Amino acid sequence: MKVLDQATVTFWSRSANESFARMAAACFAARLDPTLDELNDIKTAVSEAVTNAIVHAYPDALGKVIMRLRLLEGDVVEVLVRDTGVGIADVEKARTPMFTTGNEERSGMGFTIMESFMDSVRVRSAPGKGTAVTMRRRVSSRRDRRR
Amino acid sequence: MPVKTECRERAMRAYLSGEVDHHGAREIMGVLDREIGQALPGSLELDLSGVSFMDSSGIAVVIRAWRRMGELGGTMRLRSVPHQARRVLETAGIHKLMPLE
DSSP states (O other): OOEEEEEEEEEESOTTHHHHHHHHHHHHHGGGOOOHHHHHHHHHHHHHHHHHIIIIIOTTSOOEEEEEEEEETTTEEEEEEEEOSSOOSOHHHHTSTTOOSSOTTOOSOHHHHHHHHSSEEEEEEETTTEEEEEEEEEOOOHHHHHO | OOEEEEEETTEEEEEEEEEESHHHHHHHHHHHHHHHHHHOOSEEEEEEEEEEEEOHHHHHHHHHHHHHHHHTTOEEEEESOOHHHHHHHHHTTGGGTSOBO
């Protein structure tokens, strides 16, 4: 799919940046005039992907999290969340509902929510190198909604 | 304060507000743990009307409180759940564990 526009933000793996990342993604997607539900779905999925990077990628240190936002042809928003942290040894297992290596504060539902709220979720990871999560969501255009 | 609680005759009501994400969940859990531990309520009603955003961290908050109430032999329900939070909680099947209004 043709890339129409792109914006990238890089931030440290501090939990306060979870809301920053959600807002940045929502602002970027807003030009497509999404419904409130669509915007909330994107914000929720971004929150999960970014929280995963913040909680799991850099367990004992601060690291960089990169979020690349793209507008693709056909009213599709693509969000890539990438880190250069510890990586995931078994991606399939990590995507299983209720599975978590986190403490009691985590529910293990992050990937399930990303998959439910976005049209597609692709995860690439290599132990010691990092993880990249790419999610896409088509937004109903204003024209479609008027019909 | 993201959590306010009131307790009358062992019926506790807790009001959550603001964004319930990983950043805020720890404090919310801490307050709920402490308040439940002190009051030992027979029922807990978690009012989410003031929640502007919730992600899977909110699921962990709800499940933790539900487990705690289970240990006490009490009941728990969720009320005034905003649409976005409802979508997140239902994805996790929370509505199968407790009433969600």
